[in-house]
Amino acid sequence: MSFLKASLFALLLAAATGASSAQAQGVDPADVAAGMRLFRAKANCQTCHGWAGDGLKMDSQMPDAPNLRESQLDRDTIVTTIQCGRPGTGMPPFDRLAYSDGRCYQMKAADLDKSGLTLNDPPATLAPREIQLIADFLFAKVIGKGAMTRALCVEYWGGDVPACKDLTD
Numbered sequence: 001m002s003f004l005k006a007s008l009f010a011l012l013l014a015a016a017t018g019a020s021s022a023q024a025q026g027v028d029p030a031d032v033a034a035g036m037r038l039f040r041a042k043a044n045c046q047t048c049h050g051w052a053g054d055g056l057k058m059d060s061q062m063p064d065a066p067n068l069r070e071s072q073l074d075r076d077t078i079v080t081t082i083q084c085g086r087p088g089t090g091m092p093p094f095d096r097l098a099y100s101d102g103r104c105y106q107m108k109a110a111d112l113d114k115s116g117l118t119l120n121d122p123p124a125t126l127a128p129r130e131i132q133l134i135a136d137f138l139f140a141k142v143i144g145k146g147a148m149t150r151a152l153c154v155e156y157w158g159g160d161v162p163a164c165k166d167l168t169d
């Protein structure tokens with residue numbers, strides 16, 4: 001994206017996500033497991049971010065996406081990023097109504113057009129509750145958890161699957 005678009009969008013993002021909130025405490029393991037399934041299957045975050053969220057994408061045709069394990073974003077910003085995507089980048093919005101009514105960065109589709117910001121279609125749309133489950137999963141298993149190791153891989157997949165073979169502890 002051009003410098004101008006990037007700085008315009010950074011401004012909008014800063015304005016929209018100024019407030020932060022405490023991260024969820026005592027998350028239910030069933031919610032984490034449900035969020036993990038959404039990340040891997042329905043939402044297919046892994047095609048761009050990799051199954052481990054480390055940016056090693058599963059599909060070489062997909063845009064390069066950042067390593068979520070090293071993300072510094074707070075929970076509200078993560079939820080907004082999934083809901084609204086990042087216009088002008090490869091990150092798609094997963095809320096079906098994202099740019100219909102101003103809920104995302106106070107912008108509608110026409111505003112994005114005017115600013116020349118394009119959007120990728122998401123692999124699927126997600127309900128607000130599903131986005132929260134993915135955030136539960138990311139904070140429990142991905143964000144701030146360091147590099148993927150063999151032990152974490154076995155725990156992640158629930159067994160010593162081929163994906164874990166080349167990893168070290």
Ligand code: HEC
Pocket residue numbers: 039043044045046047048049062063064065066068070071072073078081082086089090091092094120123134
């Ligand atoms: C089509 C590829 C693609 C898909 C699918 C995708 N992303 Fe992204 N994602 C990106 C790209 C590219 C960026 C970087 C955007 C930028 O340049 O600011 C990104 C950025 C992010 C960020 C911001 C990270 C940071 O620290 O700034 C988060 C969080 C994120 N994605 C989560 C997800 C989740 C969760 C899913 C699934 C619900 C998902 N993404 C699906 C491509 C994708």
